[in-house]
Amino acid sequence: MSLATTLQMLGRGRTDPRQRRTPMFRSAGFRFGxxxxxxxxxxxxxxxxxxxWTTVGLLDRQTDAAINADTQGLAERYQEGGLPALIExxxxxxxxxxxxxxxxxxxxxxxxxxxxNLNAWPRGVTLDTNWFELPVERAGLKGVARLHExxxxxxxxxxxxxxxxxxxxxxxxxxxxxxWSAVVALxxxxxxxxxxxxxxxxxxxxxxxxxAAIAAGDLSRRVxxxxxxxxxDLLAAAVNDMLDRIMRLMDGVxxxxxxxAHDLRTPxxxxxxxxxxxxxxxxxxxxxHAAIERAQADLDGVxxxxxxxxxxxxxxxxxxxxxxxxxxxxxxxxDMTELYTAPAEEAGLRLDAAIQYEISLHGDxxxxxxxxxxxxxxxxxFSPTGTTVxxxxxxxxxxxxxxxxxxxPGIPEADRTRATERFFRGEQARSTxxxxxxxxxxxxxxTLHGGTLTLADNAPGLRAILKLPASSMNVAx
Amino acid sequence: xxxxxxxxxKDVAGxxxxxxxxxxxxxxxxxxxxxxxxxxxxxxxxxxxLDRMLPGGIDGLRLLETLRSQNNHTPVLFLSAxxxxxxxxxxLKAGGDDYLTKPFSFAELxxxxxxxxxxxxxxxxxxxxxxxxxxxxxxxxxxxxxxxxIDLQPREFRLLExxxxxxxxxxxxxxxxxxxxxxxxDPQTNxxxxxxxxxxxxxxKPFPAPLIHTVRNAGYMLRAEAP
Numbered sequence: 001m002s003l004a005t006t007l008q009m010l011g012r013g014r015t016d017p018r019q020r021r022t023p024m025f026r027s028a029g030f031r032f033g034x035x036x037x038x039x040x041x042x043x044x045x046x047x048x049x050x051x052x053w054t055t056v057g058l059l060d061r062q063t064d065a066a067i068n069a070d071t072q073g074l075a076e077r078y079q080e081g082g083l084p085a086l087i088e089x090x091x092x093x094x095x096x097x098x099x100x101x102x103x104x105x106x107x108x109x110x111x112x113x114x115x116x117n118l119n120a121w122p123r124g125v126t127l128d129t130n131w132f133e134l135p136v137e138r139a140g141l142k143g144v145a146r147l148h149e150x151x152x153x154x155x156x157x158x159x160x161x162x163x164x165x166x167x168x169x170x171x172x173x174x175x176x177x178x179x180w181s182a183v184v185a186l187x188x189x190x191x192x193x194x195x196x197x198x199x200x201x202x203x204x205x206x207x208x209x210x211x212a213a214i215a216a217g218d219l220s221r222r223v224x225x226x227x228x229x230x231x232x233d234l235l236a237a238a239v240n241d242m243l244d245r246i247m248r249l250m251d252g253v254x255x256x257x258x259x260x261a262h263d264l265r266t267p268x269x270x271x272x273x274x275x276x277x278x279x280x281x282x283x284x285x286x287x288x289h290a291a292i293e294r295a296q297a298d299l300d301g302v303x304x305x306x307x308x309x310x311x312x313x314x315x316x317x318x319x320x321x322x323x324x325x326x327x328x329x330x331x332x333x334x335d336m337t338e339l340y341t342a343p344a345e346e347a348g349l350r351l352d353a354a355i356q357y358e359i360s361l362h363g364d365x366x367x368x369x370x371x372x373x374x375x376x377x378x379x380x381x382f383s384p385t386g387t388t389v390x391x392x393x394x395x396x397x398x399x400x401x402x403x404x405x406x407x408x409p410g411i412p413e414a415d416r417t418r419a420t421e422r423f424f425r426g427e428q429a430r431s432t433x434x435x436x437x438x439x440x441x442x443x444x445x446x447t448l449h450g451g452t453l454t455l456a457d458n459a460p461g462l463r464a465i466l467k468l469p470a471s472s473m474n475v476a477x
Numbered sequence: 478x479x480x481x482x483x484x485x486x487k488d489v490a491g492x493x494x495x496x497x498x499x500x501x502x503x504x505x506x507x508x509x510x511x512x513x514x515x516x517x518x519x520x521x522x523x524x525x526x527l528d529r530m531l532p533g534g535i536d537g538l539r540l541l542e543t544l545r546s547q548n549n550h551t552p553v554l555f556l557s558a559x560x561x562x563x564x565x566x567x568x569l570k571a572g573g574d575d576y577l578t579k580p581f582s583f584a585e586l587x588x589x590x591x592x593x594x595x596x597x598x599x600x601x602x603x604x605x606x607x608x609x610x611x612x613x614x615x616x617x618x619x620x621x622x623x624x625x626x627i628d629l630q631p632r633e634f635r636l637l638e639x640x641x642x643x644x645x646x647x648x649x650x651x652x653x654x655x656x657x658x659x660x661x662x663d664p665q666t667n668x669x670x671x672x673x674x675x676x677x678x679x680x681x682k683p684f685p686a687p688l689i690h691t692v693r694n695a696g697y698m699l700r701a702e703a704p
């Protein structure tokens with residue numbers, strides 16, 4: 001992400017009126033920025049310290065080693081050849097010193113100069129310590145030198161040193177360089193911090209702007225996915241999934257309230273009219289009783305619809321997952337066949353069952369029962385006399401398939417996707433009693449088990465296929 | 478039977494009390510949990526009809542749990558507007574014998590109260606059931622009427638057994654579905670009616686007096702003579 005786009009996004013985040021502003025010190029973006037800047041600064045500091053130690057430190061150590069070696073050599077010369085040899089060596093060394101940085105001074109017991117390039121014993125050099133760092137003056141030049149004092153036999157004192165102006169120069173150079181790089185590091189750190197903060201805010205701003213929009217009622221808003229598959233994309237995808245689910249639930253609530261407004265008002269109004277009519281016009285207790293009974297039946301119907309709505313809501317909320325057990329599905333379907341054979345025959349139908357044995361399922365037994373019962377109820381209700389209703393239970397590697405096929409009017413292709421919506425009633429179904437909740441419940445049960453409900457053409461008729469995934473199948477048997 | 482009704486809604490309580498008294502039961506009423514618990518613990522009842530949500534700090538669940546912890550095993554029928562399956566399970570787990578959701582029909586309530594009270598009496602294992610000239614042998618699984626053997630399918634046998642065990646008592650369609658088929662759902666079609674009608678073909682039709690009667694707006698009843 002380039003700096004320009006980051007700043008642009010940062011700016012957009014700021015101008016978004018819905019985004020609440022956090023005080024700078026409490027903003028997580030600011031904290032991340034500071035963290036970045038301090039990490040950057042610390043590493044720059046560590047680098048500088050290392051640089052200092054390896055250059056200036058090394059130079060110091062080299063100088064000390066040279067002085068030591070020099071002193072050692074001169075002391076040996078003095079031991080071998082006495083004072084004249086020492087003076088000769090010093091003069092020789094001074095003459096061959098190309099860098100012109102060596103300092104020698106040999107003094108007698110009374111500190112009078114015997115040889116060397118210093119005019120006098122520098123003030124500040126005492127005899128109790130050996131190493132000094134002093135300003136000296138030689139040949140009219142002032143400078144700072146590192147000196148080593150050495151006592152020779154016979155009361156002579158030898159001072160060996162190196163002019164440290166090279167080192168001082170280097171130190172100045174390094175100090176300036178480091179100061180400048182500290183400034184650069186500070187600027188870079190702050191810039192980087194701002195970048196990190198901006199990137200962070202840009203991502204979070206989108207999530208929080210979306211959440212704010214949702215909270216304000218715009219349910220269609222989604223978090224932008226950058227397509228980089230990073231952690232922020234994962235977060236955005238998770239948030240979007242959550243929002244999709246919320247939207248589906250909201251749609252459900254909307255649907256149900258619409259349904260209550262339209263589909264439940266009708267029977268309630270009818271019951272009310274009957275009662276009022278009876279209260280005004282009934283001429284005998286029998287008429288009154290009949291009206292009351294009919295109204296009661298109407299109200300029972302309303303209660304039934306309520307129960308179905310609540311049950312679907314309960315299933316959709318997933319609260320019933322706690323009721324999952326492993327049970328013998330083959331036995332359940334066999335029982336259902338037995339229960340529905342009689343009503344089918346009564347309606348002049350044949351119920352033909354093809355049941356694969358020893359299939360067990362992990363799920364909600366009552367709900368599966370209810371779902372299969374709803375499918376069979378529909379088949380029996382809509383099939384013309386003399387036809388066959390086919391019930392199939394089969395298991396494969398993909399899962400369990402429960403299929404109910406009839407030869408009724410079926411559902412036109414245009415209506416099939418809507419047929420599982422709550423309160424949907426097809427043209428053919430309007431004349432038959434029912435609430436329009438049967439398939440909605442089957443759909444909810446399928447979803448609860450991670451399965452699907454497919455409505456297909458049986459040419460003629462309807463094939464309702466309830467598929468439950470293999471994961472819910474228990475293959476232990 | 479002596480029945481305690483713990484219910485705070487005046488209309489519902491009045492309706493239940495009147496109905497139970499008309500059915501020939503002696504009924505006590507408490508309108509909050511505290512009074513209900515006091516009555517239930519201090520007197521002896523054959524059954525308790527208990528609302529779940531009660532005023533007075535003690536709700537139905539608490540009341541029942543307290544009662545059961547005192548080793549009181551009076552059969553309890555929960556009566557509640559909390560209709561979700563989880564709520565039902567909660568009620569039964571707390572020690573309730575049955576659970577009826579509001580709104581309810583009185584016939585259903587009466588049938589269920591009488592059902593749990595009878596169960597509570599603990600009749601011990603029965604091997605033979607008889608109503609009028611209809612006899613059922615539970616060991617050999619045979620049914621005779623007036624000495625004549627009737628052939629029944631296994632499910633028809635269980636349906637008749639259930640009716641005979643509740644002879645003289647209204648049995649609702651829901652009770653049959655739960656008791657005979659162990660199903661907990663509402664079929665939209667008349668499945669139960671069809672099965673009962675088939676049973677009638679075998680048990681009643683060849684004989685002069687019917688034993689299985691339809692109770693309007695409620696369900697069925699097996700009894701010796703017409704009312």
